[in-house]
Amino acid sequence: MNSKLDHQKPRLVFFQWDHQPNANAASYLLLHMQQQVKCLATHFDVVVINRDCDYAEICDRYEPDLTLFESGYRSHGSRRIKITNTNTHMAVPKLGLHNADAWCDRRAGFLSDMEQWGIETYFAIATMAPEYMPAVRENLFVWPNFIDPEIYRDYGQQKVIPVTLTGQAYGLYPWRQTVFPMIRDRYPCLVSPQHAYESKLAAQLLSGEAYARALNASFVVPTCGTMGGEVVRKHFEIPGSKACLVTERTAAVEAAGFVDMENCVFVDGRNVVERLDYLFAHPHETSRITAAGYSLIHSRHTLSHRPQIYQWFLLNKGLQFGEKIIQSGPFGDLSKVRRISKQESVHIVGKASDRVLLKQGDLLLQQGRVEEAKQCYLSCLDYVSYLPEAKFRLAICALQEGDTDRAYDLLVDLVKVTIVEYGALDPDPVEWAYFLLALICRGQFERARRLQDFYPSLSHGEFRRAQLVIAQLARSADGVVPKRHGRDRKSIHQLPDRTDAEWLAWFADTLERCRQPDLANVLRHAALGERVGEKLTLPQFEPDAGWRLRVYSGIDGLMIKLRLNGLRPSVPPLPEFRYLWNVARGLVPHSQKAPLRRIRMALSKLSVSGGN
Structure with missing residues (x-):
């Protein structure tokens, strides 16, 4: 065990992605990661962990004063590491580092990581991050970009x-x-x-x-x-x-x-x-x-001008009840204030082009001008082709127009980015809620009902509303109303402020547009506090894909029954999310890529169109 008596600086364990040199990646990306470590080393004795690890074992070995977790990076060849047992060593403060663009489509994965690791305070390298993640802006500070003066300096070159x-x-x-x-x-x-x-x-x-x-x-x-x-x-x-x-x-x-x-x-x-x-x-x-x-x-x-993480460490050590930490600006220092003072961190209120278009589209959508709203959201994708807020709103527009297949495909893609491409343990709660609602709009109620508990720790206001819909329809089909407890997960999405009754009425209208009049009628009665006496006959599976879904659900149920949760993937048992492929990946060591590819080819025969 390393003694802490042989150094003066506080010890920081930095759980950084595996940013090893990659023949297909820009070398300056690796340099950026190295410079971040060099910056932290101006105030900390830094230990970098860039491999899969056990948090408890690392803390026992290095006895850190602070731990920092990199998350939300948009790979470019780097590998996201796996960290287990983060619910130990509670006396060691933990920070998250959103090392990505403010608009990155890995933000939902970042928020999932933070929830899984028990982290409630975050730093971001993007000055605009608070505007793109308003749900966590109170606990989000900026550790902005910088230069290494040993590299970027005056070399005395002639200006040629x-x-x-x-x-x-x-x-x-x-x-x-x-x-x-x-x-x-x-x-x-x-x-x-x-x-x-x-x-x-x-x-x-x-x-x-x-x-x-x-x-x-x-x-x-x-x-x-x-x-x-x-x-x-x-x-x-x-x-x-x-x-x-x-x-x-x-x-x-x-x-x-x-x-x-x-x-x-x-x-x-x-x-x-x-x-x-x-x-x-x-x-x-x-x-x-x-x-x-x-x-x-x-x-x-x-x-040497980026002490914000060190400042937080010092301030947090002496933080008293009724106090909080704020930042004077994206390039400013952190300080401690009384909560009663109502002082907040100073964030940039810019005019990001995509945010402007999203607000315009939202206003048009509230006015029922769906086609014009769609144009605003599509214009956002001209800037960032993968922008999740724009894709999510386009899915809402598709539901409003009765185009359930388009809505479903958009929502599947959003969820896949987080749980398949990024590898988070659960999706954005709002995206998951509307994925279930899209299933209902397609007439696939039974599938939605089976999947609603797939992520048992996921909780959010919009998700509860999706469960309310399922519960109301399940009552009409002699179903059981599910219960869910837990703290709300943060989402990257912001939705109109509606009461439950207003929201149910809105979704009933949406069901009507999606050619589900019987289901819409049930919800309209529910919004009025009434019950429907007639029992509904709800479809269970699509005829052309029923056997596949039964295979997937059967395998998932068997893994639960055999208590193989460690091998059970965090993706829903549906071909759209490459469930069998992820099961195989969990069974094969990371190094055995060739066998894994052969398994993937074999399993692809069970996939439906668009499943990859």
Whole structure:
């Protein structure tokens, strides 16, 4: 056992994903992960655990003062580690780290991880994360991006590159889509290829010192913070390498200390040429702005200027009853205040393009203008093709239009991202609730009733309403009303504020549109507090898939009966979620990939169309 007497810093055990070098991944991603550890090491004695492990055993071995769990990462070749026995060593404070974009579709997986690991306080690298996860914003702090000054510095390179264009410029980056072509067509530029993170060519991109030297040799370098108005690493890397930052004006960028024509240059599609012409015509002015930007970064945005996790550790140690911890801003310090003071953390209230469109679509949907609402939600997907909030709302629109197959497919995809692709133990509770409701709208009530208890610890207001629907219909079919207890799980989705009666009336109308008039009638009576005397005959299985569902349900039931819960996958026993494939994966060691592939091919014969 390691003694804690041989070090002065508090010990932090960092449960980090397995970010090992990958031939198909961009090398700068691995560098980012290494720099995060280096930043933590400025205040902590850091022990990195990046393998499957037993939390109790790790705590016994290293005796940490604090543990930090990375979660919610969108792989790019890295492996999410498995951690067991996290309900031990309760005296050791635990923090979650959302190491991903604010809009990432792994947010539901992050919230599931936090619930499973018993973590109630989180840090995020994205300044806009509180706006994208409002359900946890009170306990969510920002540990923002930074630079390593040993890499991003002034190398004394001669300014031989007028403009360097680096970074991707697809739909997520509307500013770059507008500005980059205008610059490229007018000025000599060094243009970096736009390889995706997972591309085999991504490893060829400049990174580390080579990238910093290219920036240092550049006169001006433009970048932006995506449609979300985020502060990305490039905002710090460019001026930190003593190049003139040309960027979009956003609330987050201004919160970082950037001021137009003082330490950066704000441009848009209307004035970019005019402003760059000015910079090239006035090199001394540009040098002044560049020097001021360099000073800003090296005085406020290096890894030594990110003490927020350490501050939380110190404040939490002395936290008294009636006190809480708040943050003065996304780049600010943490402090302790009385709860009675009503002071809250200061979060950025930006104008993220997808959030604006979602709000517009929600207003249109409430007014019954479904087609117009759909266009708003589809426009969100032009920015982020996998945005879960937009996909979820499109599923609601599909139900409103009676297109049950479309709604079902969208909801299946959402749940699959969390429990299959990410590997969380349970899905977002709202997505799961509406998946069950979509089954009912398709006339598959019995399937919904069987699945409602598949995640016994899952609880949420919308999920309880889905159970209420099932209970009301089950009463009419001599069913049993289920009971559920537990604390509500957090969701990434926000829904209109309705009473239960209003919601039941809304869903009854939805059932009517989905050609389920008998079920709609039951709910309308329920909303009025009435009972329906006539017993309903509810369909049990789709005729063309009944045998498959019986096989899947039978295997799942057998595993429960044999108490093989450790091998039982966390995906529903349906072909859409590759249930048999996940059963096989649990039986085969991780290293035996070839046999696993053969099993997968064999099981694919049992899958229905779209099941993979």
